[in-house]
Amino acid sequence: xxxxxxTSSHCKQLLDQEDVDKVPQADSDRGITPEEFRLVKIxxxxxxxxxxxxxxxxxxxxxxxxxxxxxxxTRKSMTEYDPRLVAPTCLYLASKxxxxxxxxRLLVFYIKKMCASDEKYRFEIKDILEMxxxxxxxxxxxxxxxxxxxxxxxxxxxxxxxxDLILIHPPYMIALACIYIASVLKDKDITPWFEELRVDMNxxxxxxxxxxxxxxxxxIDPQRGLxxxxxxxxxxxxxxxx
Amino acid sequence: xxxGRVGGGTNRPAWLQQYxxxxxxxxxxxxxxxxxxxxxSHPHAAAGVGRRGSPIAIKKFKQSKEGDGVSPTAIREIxxxxxxNHENVVKLVNVHINHADMSLYLAFDYAEHDLYEIIRHHxxxxxxxxxxxxxxSLLWQLLNGLNYLxxxxxxxxxxxxxxxxxxxxxxxxxxxxIADFGLARIYQAPLKxxxxxxxxxxxxxxxxxxxxGAKHYTSAVDMWAVGCxxxxxxxxxxxxxxxxxxxxPNPFQLDQLDKIFKVLGHPTVEKWPTLANLPxxxxxxxxIQGHKYENTGLHNIxxxxxKSPAFDLLSKMLEYxxxxxITAAQALEHDALLPSQAGExxxxxxxxxxxxxxxxxxxxxxxxxxxxxxxxxxxxxxVVPRPIPRQMQQPMVGMSRMGGTNMAAFGAAPQGGIAGMNxxxxxxxxxxxxxxxxxxxRRKADxxxxxxxxxxxxxxxxxx
Numbered sequence: 001x002x003x004x005x006x007t008s009s010h011c012k013q014l015l016d017q018e019d020v021d022k023v024p025q026a027d028s029d030r031g032i033t034p035e036e037f038r039l040v041k042i043x044x045x046x047x048x049x050x051x052x053x054x055x056x057x058x059x060x061x062x063x064x065x066x067x068x069x070x071x072x073x074t075r076k077s078m079t080e081y082d083p084r085l086v087a088p089t090c091l092y093l094a095s096k097x098x099x100x101x102x103x104x105r106l107l108v109f110y111i112k113k114m115c116a117s118d119e120k121y122r123f124e125i126k127d128i129l130e131m132x133x134x135x136x137x138x139x140x141x142x143x144x145x146x147x148x149x150x151x152x153x154x155x156x157x158x159x160x161x162x163x164d165l166i167l168i169h170p171p172y173m174i175a176l177a178c179i180y181i182a183s184v185l186k187d188k189d190i191t192p193w194f195e196e197l198r199v200d201m202n203x204x205x206x207x208x209x210x211x212x213x214x215x216x217x218x219x220i221d222p223q224r225g226l227x228x229x230x231x232x233x234x235x236x237x238x239x240x241x242x
Numbered sequence: 243x244x245x246g247r248v249g250g251g252t253n254r255p256a257w258l259q260q261y262x263x264x265x266x267x268x269x270x271x272x273x274x275x276x277x278x279x280x281x282x283s284h285p286h287a288a289a290g291v292g293r294r295g296s297p298i299a300i301k302k303f304k305q306s307k308e309g310d311g312v313s314p315t316a317i318r319e320i321x322x323x324x325x326x327n328h329e330n331v332v333k334l335v336n337v338h339i340n341h342a343d344m345s346l347y348l349a350f351d352y353a354e355h356d357l358y359e360i361i362r363h364h365x366x367x368x369x370x371x372x373x374x375x376x377x378x379s380l381l382w383q384l385l386n387g388l389n390y391l392x393x394x395x396x397x398x399x400x401x402x403x404x405x406x407x408x409x410x411x412x413x414x415x416x417x418x419x420i421a422d423f424g425l426a427r428i429y430q431a432p433l434k435x436x437x438x439x440x441x442x443x444x445x446x447x448x449x450x451x452x453x454x455g456a457k458h459y460t461s462a463v464d465m466w467a468v469g470c471x472x473x474x475x476x477x478x479x480x481x482x483x484x485x486x487x488x489x490x491p492n493p494f495q496l497d498q499l500d501k502i503f504k505v506l507g508h509p510t511v512e513k514w515p516t517l518a519n520l521p522x523x524x525x526x527x528x529x530i531q532g533h534k535y536e537n538t539g540l541h542n543i544x545x546x547x548x549k550s551p552a553f554d555l556l557s558k559m560l561e562y563x564x565x566x567x568i569t570a571a572q573a574l575e576h577d578a579l580l581p582s583q584a585g586e587x588x589x590x591x592x593x594x595x596x597x598x599x600x601x602x603x604x605x606x607x608x609x610x611x612x613x614x615x616x617x618x619x620x621x622x623x624x625v626v627p628r629p630i631p632r633q634m635q636q637p638m639v640g641m642s643r644m645g646g647t648n649m650a651a652f653g654a655a656p657q658g659g660i661a662g663m664n665x666x667x668x669x670x671x672x673x674x675x676x677x678x679x680x681x682x683x684r685r686k687a688d689x690x691x692x693x694x695x696x697x698x699x700x701x702x703x704x705x706x
Contacts (some may be wrong), residue, residue, distance in 0.1 A: 009325055093312075137337065
């Protein structure tokens, strides 16, 4: 498994785009649109990223956490599973799985620091520990995740976690799309190299286009994430567990 | 997997209803282990597993210390076992959560025996060695499972006889299952040096590089443990019984190293070049480097001719330099594991003692409904403790599922020497397999080694 993506649970669980985009019933009942559903996931991916900067975990842990987060919402509603709590708990669980455990109390401390003004982000250790068990269940106990990381492409690869690509495509295809984008940005023609790989270039190009579309559509500040006026109304639609 | 919902008024999780608790079979630092039976067939029941009445071992992880959440041990075990699937690796059939008390339960296919109990039974009850054919079969299967793990970049890190289970009566009779992945690690892309997890592997089976403080150790540590287990299967005694220095966080274990050096001779930088880089070798010069043992007496201890293939294999497993130590894949190809004539003798091993007075909460009832089976009166008909009726046993059949070339060679060996329970020693005819494989152990239950009235091993908690 660790050596073989093809026999992994990750590979078996890859989804179609439609399944990933589908807004859970409870959320659409609250008036969450598919676009808003996507916005929350982008926003909370940033949230996980920023929290991770505070507790200083490696890139891989963050990537695993975001993957868990996105996977949860292919099965559970945001109404039932408050993303404000699911996000830090995903980071907590991912840190254990990736063998670099972060204390729950540290997460609680930094959430308080980061989101002091927002009461909906007020959680205790107990909340994270309870959610950890619910997450294990929601993930059906499948915890091993593969990532398309390569040090040279880290920036673009990181951006792919603002999307659901990791739930849909095998990591190596995402990595190839990142290589493709990098080659286009650097104005290098590496078509022969791709030809030798014998992968379906249509898929690689489609993923690349999705990533570029994402850049165009959201024009996100890499430090700050989504603008407040865009995300706040959406978050307010979701009930708070805090 | 389990839905974990809390059921009815009893505050008992709904999933618990699918099991009929038989009793407690073990206890460890993490929690308790229970034997239970499935009340209903699992919807995806395959042949022999998940069927109604199937025995299941349920490992309950205690509520963690305040603030720690699900124990990393449980996380590792779930994470790895959810991905891997091999005949010689224990099968995780379910995970359950009781949200009410935050406890976690892992349900495994139940294995009646383990190498610790089998070795002990031979040493203390039978006073007879395990026959070489059985040793070979057990070793082959252990290596087969380990080769699968290693080729998937998983190091077990805690191999010892009690973690190597052997299936009892049933379709998988005699099949080895490597268990207890609480310390196992994927070593493809470690985020921290592997040594950061603290000291691993029970001291007697711990590889010399670990005892000397190696930071980046490899799958070779598992092979050292296999070598120790191999020797123990031959002699029925742990090969290197060092006394653990517990108070120290230091991996350095002088007594254990000394036990190893006495048997294998002193390691040298010539034979093991990276020895010079190991922290404890450098720091403890006067202690370790001071002792000199030259006589290598391994063959005397295991009573194997120095030129025999078995001795050659054992010494390659107990090679000091982890880079030169034989790998699981290489060991499987070794001459010592070539198919050979089956032995004649069948040994029946006692079943695991079950404490039927303990419930899932770990509470002991004052009035047991049944006598604790571990001390059940040894009837002269049956070696089966009362609480576990064995009427559902199926006739033994040949191991048709053993396919591959290597398996064919060893095909029937697994269940051969380990012929388990046979209440009343009723002669049983092995299925077609017995005829079709020349190497297959012939089952002659009526020739069992004096097991008509074997008594029971004194009840002892399993060490997990």
